[in-house]
Amino acid sequence: MLELKNITKEYRTGEETVQALKGINLKFRSNEFVSILGQSGSGKTTMLNIIGGLDQYTSGDLLINEKSTKDFKEKDWDTYRNHSVGFIFQSYNLIPHQSVLSNVELALTLSGVSKEERRERAREVLTKVGLKDHINKRPNQLSGGQMQRVAIARALINDPEILLADEPTGALDSETSEQIMSLLKEIASDRLVIMVTHNPDLAEEYSTRIIKVLDGEILEDSNPATAIETRDSKVLKSEKTFMSFFTALGLSFNNLLTKKGRTILTAFAGSIGIIGIALILSLSNGVQNYISRIEEDTLSSYPLTIEESTLDMSVIMQALMGVNMSETDEVAEGKVTSTPIMTDVMDTLSNRQGSNNLEKFKEFLETDSRVSESTNAIQYGYNIPINIYSEDSVDGVIQVNPSQVMENIGMGQMMGDSSNPLQSAMTGGSMASSQMNIWKELLDNPELLETQYDTITGRWPEKHDEVILIVDENNSVSDYMLYALGLLSQEKLADNFESIINGEEIDPVDIPEYSYDELMDMTFQLILNTDMYEKEGDIWMDRSDDEEFMEEVVANSESLKIVGIMRPNEEAITGQETGSIGYTSDLKEHVITQTNDSEIVQEQKENPDVNVFTGLEFPEETGEGFDMANLTDEQRAYMASLSEEELAELISTYQENADATYEANLTTLGAVDLDKPSQINIFAKDFETKEQLEDLISEYNTQESDAGREENVITYSDLVGTMMSSVTSIINIISYVLIAFVGVSLIVSSIMIGIITYISVLERTKEIGILRSVGASKKDISRVFNAETFIIGLLSGVLGIGITVLLNIPINIVIKNMTGISGIASLPPMGGVALILISLILTVIAGIIPSRMAAKKDPVEALRTE
Structure with missing residues (x-):
């Protein structure tokens, strides 16, 4: 089955060439025990390595089952060693960090054999060599003879046709050597075993054939084969050997564990x-x-605000700072000139004031999905008051929203006129007025609110008639809030202010503490603008100044209840509402819906030409008052029949009707269209998305402008600007x-x-x-x-x-x-x-x-x- 034809092997050491084998010619039978004897350096181990495919011959040919190996590639030699040859070494050559079982099954891992089959075959062959009870030990836990048996088991695991043993008993005592030789002789009964040894006695006793080698040549062959004998063989199997990455991981992992x-x-x-x-x-x-x-918390307080009536304050500020000034001509020596700052402001005011079509813009915000991706919330403001009263205040029934504290102490005019956008921006009037109102609409984003506030007690509001109390990080609120809610006396506060103005001393105010339960028990009454009117005959009378009427309205009105107390989260940086009562947008929408469904509003809408407050038709032009010259004789006669009081009341009614309009009446009643907000607050997620929102608004403006709808172009002020964008x-x-x-x-x-x-x-x-x-x-x-x-x-x-x-x-x-x-x-x-x-x-x-x-x-x- 195996033939060496004129095999030579040369080694180069520097400039010298050494011949290890000189034209070796040998044939081997398919099952025999061959011992190769020779002195050290005679070439016997080199011959063994060439037979096993570990080393390559210089010339000649190695025939395996009559097939030449001259054209073998590296992968062919790998397959040959894996499937057809088993090596037994003098020093055992076991991998120390692998168990006995793993050492034996190593060759099978390259053959693609499944793990279960590998383990079973390895156990069988270890049992065959007498190591059944040592399979989980490491090589260093075995004797020399046992390690050599492991090496034999590893050589046999793939059922090779050729077993090559290099001095297998060289490191063993005589008794163990005889045991190993007996085992090899038994193995040689059905396969070719070639052994290199220095011990002629063992070779004579156990071998069936002895070959003596000297200086790379055959000196003697005791039983030469005359022809190549073959058997059913796996010698030239074509499948490649392959080690999976998991097997490689196992080998390396075990090696790393040893260090x-x-x-x-x-x-x-x-x-x-x-x-x-x-x-x-x-x-x-x-x-x-x-x-x-x-950014998120900051933008919770500083949204992009778009109002129905608008003035771009950034342009005004540029004009005031002279940003838009052009360089003036050189001034003659001795002369003083001026720059037209106020002229630029006036030009800007005249050219930049305008109105925004918020109805169209609201439609855009609700239909463009990109807006929702960039915003935490969008608030729509309407020109409606949310009138809230308290029955349980220390002063009796009082209005708690809008707050009446500043009015009661005579400082209402100091809050500024928020109807003038320029004055409001430059004096802070609207901001101050906003701060004086402790009732605040919460962002319509529960997730964001929960990151900004901790729940002290209760829960977040879920319905329109539920509100929350927001305290600061110290569980405190301002005394102003206590006055505004009626927990402290506004009347006494007004008296103290008057005393201070008169230079009188006042007694210190005792600020009480409240338990959570006391605050949670507070209720408030929701009053619509329409609730303040009572129909008398064909006209509706304003009874808001009638104390007895208002007390009855409050007593029969809808209640609002505090359902939770919240405190700013320590992780929230800015933008929290503290010392306030928070309500949801549901309350605002509820007020609008109830107002629009009220009798007085329905009557006004059904009779758009008649003023429901006077019973008279709206004048064609405002300012068209009572004029005796325009009366008919019949009207003059009727007026002559009236008493002085009745005549004065009639004239007053006509004067009241002179400036009335249908739209103004609906505004007075608080009747608005949900699709037509007066203000839109857009709360961006961060400064990056804020810029994206500005780009979307610019895109919207360009789209409307290109379509010839200039009236839909949006103007807004961004006072926050790029405060933190960089x-x-x-x-x-x-x-x-x-x-x-x-x-x-x-x-x-x-x-x-x-x-x-x-x-x-x-x-x-x-x-x-x-x-x-x-x-x-x-x-x-x-x-x-x-x-x-x-x-x-x-x-x-x-x-x-x-x-x-x-x-x-x-x-x-x-x-x-x-x-x-x-x-x-x-x-x-x-x-x-x-x-x-x-x-x-x-x-x-x-x-x-x-x-x-x-x-x-x-x-x-x-x-x-x-």
Whole structure:
């Protein structure tokens, strides 16, 4: 089955050429026990390596089942070693970090045999060689004879046709040697066993054929074969050997476990760069989240506001600062000139005032999906008062919204005229007036509210008649709120103000404390504008000044109840409403719906030409008052019949009707169309989405302008501007620079891992030879060391992320104590995964060169390494 035809083997050492084999011609039978005897250096081991495919001949031919191997490629020799040859070495050549069972089944892992079948076959062959009870031990736990039996079992596992034994008894005592020789003789009964030995006595006793070699030539052959004998063979099987990556991982993992200390230190060294980048990423992510919270909270108080009547204040401010001024001509010496700032302001006022079609714009906001993606909430404002009264105040029935505190102390006029947009913006009148009203509409975004506030007691409102009380971080509210809600006396406050103005001393006010239950028991009464009118005959009379009437209205009105007390979350930075009563947009819509459905509003809408307050027709032009000259004789006669009081009342009614309009009456009653807001507040998620919203508004304006609908173009003021828009960019730049610096350490760590992998290659050189002897290809060897770097890279990445997460705990504690901000160091999960992948990739790249060096090692030289 095997024939060597004129085989020569030459080695080059420097400039010299040494002939190890000189034209060897041999034929072997399919089952015989052949012993090759010879002195050291005679070429017997070289012949054995060539027969086994570990070494290649220089010339001649090796025939296997009469097939030449001259054209064999590397993969063919790998297949041949795996399927047809089994090696038994003098020094056993077992992999120390693998168990006995794993050492034996190693060849099967390259043959594509399933794990279950591998284990079963390995147990069978170990039982055959007498090691059934030692399968889970490591080689260093066995005696020399037992280790040689493991080597024999490994050689037999793939049922090879040829068993090659290189001095199998050289390291054994005589008794053990005889046991091993008996086992080999038994094996030779059904296959070819070729043994190289120095012991002629053992060869004579157990071999069926002895070949003596000297200086690379055959001296004597005791039983030469005259013809090649063959049997059903797997010698030239064509399937490739292949080691799966999981098998490579197993080999490398077990090897790393034998060097736990070095492995952990290596992984830690490799993780240093990961730790640095992960810490920077944690802080950067935390700061970005903190900035996002600031932006979100800030924009909760400073939305993009679009009003029905508009004036672009940014242009006014530019005019006031002289931004739009052009350079003046050179002034003659001795002369003083002026710049037209106020002229520019007046020109701007005359050209920039206008109105916005909010009905059309509302339709755009509700139909364009991009708007909802960029906003936390959109609030629609209407020219309606939400009149809320309290029956339980210390002063009796009082109006708590709009607040009457400033009116009662005589400071109502100091709040400014919010009807003038220029005055309002320049004096802060509307803002001050807004701050004086403690009833605030909540954002229509429960998720955002829950991130900004903590629930002290109760819950968030779910219906239109439910409200919440919002206190500050110290569970406190201002005394102004107590006066506004009627918990403190507004009458006494007014008396104290008057006393102060008169220079009199006042007694200090005792500010009480309230339990949660006391505050939660408070109820308020919702009064519509239409509730203040009573029909007398054909006209509706305003009875808001009738104290007895109003008390009855309040007593029979709808109640509002406090269902929760909220406090600003410590993580919320700004923009919270504190010291206020919060209600939902449902209350506003409820007021609008109930008002529109009221009798007086329905009557006015059904008779658009008649003033329901006077019973008279609206004048064709406002200001058209009572004129005796326009009366008929019949009307004069009627008036002459009236008393002085009746005549005065009639004239007053006509004068009242003179300036009345249908639209003004509906406004007075609070009747509005939900589709026609007077103001729109758009709350962006952050400054980036705020810019996107501005782009959407610009796009909308361009679209309407191009369509010739200039009346739909929107003008608005953005007082917040780019207050914080550049902060995120600055943080990003700083983070990138720091990551770049730390990235250098990551690269250095990867190079170090490459060096350590090279050291591992040197340490595992013999293992490389063993793997090649059982049929592992160069790619398989490379895969083993790539698997090792993969494990180290993975361990480095996981270790780095784990250490970072642990370090973030004290970092957050320190930052919390220094700044009061918690959770600032927060590693994003996807960032952690990405860093582990980066560690893997860099480490595997660093191990490519060492793994290729391992693959190129000569298997014969590798097996000789100690």
